[in-house]
Amino acid sequence: SDESSVSITVVGASGDLAKKKIFPALFALYYEDCLPKHFSIFGYARSKMTDAELRDMVSKTLTCRIDKRENCSEKMEEFLKRCFYHSGQYDSEEDFAELGKKLKQHEGSKVSNRLFYLSIPPNIFLDVVKCASKSASSVNGWTRVIVEKPFGRDSESSAALTRGLKQYLVEDQIFRIDHYLGKELVENLSVLRFSNLVFEPLWSRQYIRNVQLIFSEDFGTEGRGGYFDSYGIIRDIMQNHLLQILALFAMETPISLEAEDIRNEKVKVLRSMKPLQLEDVVIGQYKGHTKGGTTYPGYTDDKTVPKDSLAPTFAAAALFINNARWDGVPFLMKAGKALHTKRAEIRVQFRHVPGNLYKGCFGTDLDRATNELVIRVQPDEAIYLKINNKIPGLGMRLDRSNLNLHYAARYSKEIPDAYERLLLDAIEGERRLFIRSDELDAAWELFTPLLKELEQKRTAPELYPYGSRGPVGAHYLAAKYNVRWGDLS
């Protein structure tokens, strides 16, 4: 309202995430008139910088999504005027108290609402939360804190972090980001299921053979090796992004669209799953590869990575949900860096048509002729359903065709970045897309025993060439459950 203000403090303002995602997302929200009337943005970091220098830095990161609009540079100027900088240590209550005073100056007599985005390494989360909550939190409005993974590296360290945060904040103040939940097609998953008649009745073991959650990147960990090496792809992608998609995909119908109702259903799915078994996991690591005269470095060629690192840059896993809906249906996950393509997708393979009259009429084998629903999260967002269709002509031959909802063709509006939606939701206090602490615990419980076993046994990852389709072990794993990866067939 006119009587309240929102101050957004980006802690770690000169970091990569802030520059690449947070400031641009805030500007996009401003541009779309989604920010409250009275808002200011503060960058907070250790280095000395003036407001003008911060504005200069931020301005380089801003783009106009709908670049044909004429008033874009005007909007940028306006936005930059609302950006400020405060330099301080991350563990100094005094420095945060100074920040608090500046925030107050901007807020005047209005109700003060304060959002802190911790865009900093996890080892200083608690210092900042302690200082900010003691010295810079709002006295008459709300105070919220956005944190982003890694939330620990196993059940114990994650629980310790949660306990630490809860010394200073209540659960409702903590907004844990999994940015995949902010992606358009992930959000659409529930719309697809629950607002169409034709999908939900098929959404069970009765009609679905298997579900595949696939994440691949066509670049390695270049420049991020230091961070990546102590986490690996299972913690980086599977335990959060892919598992969150799985939970949304598989949950029962929530009683409403309220955050708690949805999160209750998600956590039930996670708790219905057995922790991952070593024999249901394949790990890989990319090695250097020369192709067309270009040499692509292997993972351990990165100077920030130990030469004998066993960190997986690829993993495939089979998971099962022990409930009436999904009993026996393999949920296969695959995540990898330095593969042949960049893509994130969900593939739903349906069962065979019983007593199929047209068995003999396929050019390919029958196995490939089952229906498959593909939700391509990125890039080039799309939802398509593979159906069998008669090839036009006098004969009776069938082939597979797509019923295709291709976003670029169907919608002219550009798709907002995940961070735009998430920041807006945090400002509005909408918690649906954020991870509740019990979800986080349940997610770690599924992966912690496996992660420990891999480390104790020093399991060597299968090497695969940079730019390839990943280790062949992933095929054997799928084959064990009678599955063929949809992205490779």
Ligand code: BG6
């Ligand atoms: C991050 C991971 O969470 O997600 C990165 O730490 C990964 O390793 C990134 O590259 C992928 O996100 P997006 O939105 O580019 O698919």
